[in-house]
Amino acid sequence: MSKEDISRRQFLNYTLTGVGGFMAAGMLMPMVRFALDPILKEGSDQKMVAVTSIEELSNEPKRFDFKIKQKDGWYESDVTQSAWVYKAKNGDIIALSPICKHLGCTVDWNTDPSHPNQFFCPCHLGRYTKDGTNVKGTAPLAPLDVYESQVKDGKLYLGKAKPRKGA
Amino acid sequence: MMRWKTNDADVFLKSGEYVDSLLIPLTPLDFKQNFKSTVTMGEYTEMLCTEIERQLHGRMFLSPNFTYLKEHGPIEQLKSLIDHATASGHFKHIFLMTSDVYWKEFEHTITGQLFWVPALPLESMDEKHRHEVIKEQVKPLFQLIFNEWQRGINS
Numbered sequence: 001m002s003k004e005d006i007s008r009r010q011f012l013n014y015t016l017t018g019v020g021g022f023m024a025a026g027m028l029m030p031m032v033r034f035a036l037d038p039i040l041k042e043g044s045d046q047k048m049v050a051v052t053s054i055e056e057l058s059n060e061p062k063r064f065d066f067k068i069k070q071k072d073g074w075y076e077s078d079v080t081q082s083a084w085v086y087k088a089k090n091g092d093i094i095a096l097s098p099i100c101k102h103l104g105c106t107v108d109w110n111t112d113p114s115h116p117n118q119f120f121c122p123c124h125l126g127r128y129t130k131d132g133t134n135v136k137g138t139a140p141l142a143p144l145d146v147y148e149s150q151v152k153d154g155k156l157y158l159g160k161a162k163p164r165k166g167a
Numbered sequence: 168m169m170r171w172k173t174n175d176a177d178v179f180l181k182s183g184e185y186v187d188s189l190l191i192p193l194t195p196l197d198f199k200q201n202f203k204s205t206v207t208m209g210e211y212t213e214m215l216c217t218e219i220e221r222q223l224h225g226r227m228f229l230s231p232n233f234t235y236l237k238e239h240g241p242i243e244q245l246k247s248l249i250d251h252a253t254a255s256g257h258f259k260h261i262f263l264m265t266s267d268v269y270w271k272e273f274e275h276t277i278t279g280q281l282f283w284v285p286a287l288p289l290e291s292m293d294e295k296h297r298h299e300v301i302k303e304q305v306k307p308l309f310q311l312i313f314n315e316w317q318r319g320i321n322s
Contacts, residue, residue, distance in 0.1 A: 065298070078294075078297065079223075102225060103182060103185055103186075103224070103225025103226070104184075104224055104225045104271060105222060105223050105224065105225035105226060106221070106222035106223070121225075121307070122223070122228065122313050122316070123223055123225040123226035123227075124185060124186075124225065
């Protein structure tokens with residue numbers, strides 16, 4: 001109640017600690033952020049992109065192109081990516097990356113007349129079965145990457161393409 | 168990616184035996200009366216080449232643009248460039264891409280396949296349609312490239 005509740009000394013102590021704390025935080029925060037930056041960045045890359053409505057999908061792989069934002073330092077660019085998408089027998093939606101695991105050409109579905117119903121890479125005649133497994137004896141040594149996928153409100157969202165173990 | 172980049176050069180030197188095709192964009196320069204149409208040609212050629220390189224970069228190396236002034240008669244210089252590329256031993260197949268009709272008459276004197284694709288005015292189109300058009304335009308070219316590669320296997 002009285003004026004002596006808080007002494008002049010205490011008051012100065014409190015205010016100085018407060019102000020000093022802010023100053024220290026102001027100096028330390030950028031440093032901490034700087035150290036953690038790569039970790040914080042990772043999250044923003046994980047965004048899923050809407051690619052198509054699921055009604056358009058069938059048992060036959062179909063190619064969809066979509067754009068993702070790629071950050072390279074300060075430079076942000078749109079990169080076109082493609083996916084081969086189909087419904088498996090059990091109803092699962094499979095989205096395969098079209099990037100050949102050999103040297104990175106784009107594979108096509110069912111374009112090699114002598115090997116129907118396979119993914120075919122025109123560059124070095126690599127082949128993959130429908131589930132993306134590389135055919136032994138052809139150039140590629142690993143199966144096609146699989147996109148993380150998610151269905152929301154009847155739309156298919158794709159995330160990152162994840163590599164799988166070789167056959 | 169297989170472009171004129173140091174990193175790509177490393178990959179190329181490591182897996183060079185697989186990359187046996189060179190794609191050279193032929194880009195005319197003109198800063199005088201045909202400035203804009205020349206730019207359009209170059210841009211269009213570049214878009215086609217980028218798309219081809221995107222899909223076939225495991226076997227196709229995209230060369231920097233071969234730029235020229237028409238009045239200098241660049242045919243000899245192109246020929247010596249092609250000779251140089253072939254003699255390097257890296258490339259079995261040479262493809263040339265251009266929107267400039269100038270090259271059409273030399274088609275049979277050049278060792279290498281010439282793709283002459285007249286430029287379409289795409290500047291008013293939005294990004295998505297533009298990509299669709301380019302993809303359609305490139306399709307028959309892929310067929311020609313595959314045929315050329317096929318011939319290489321059979322011969």
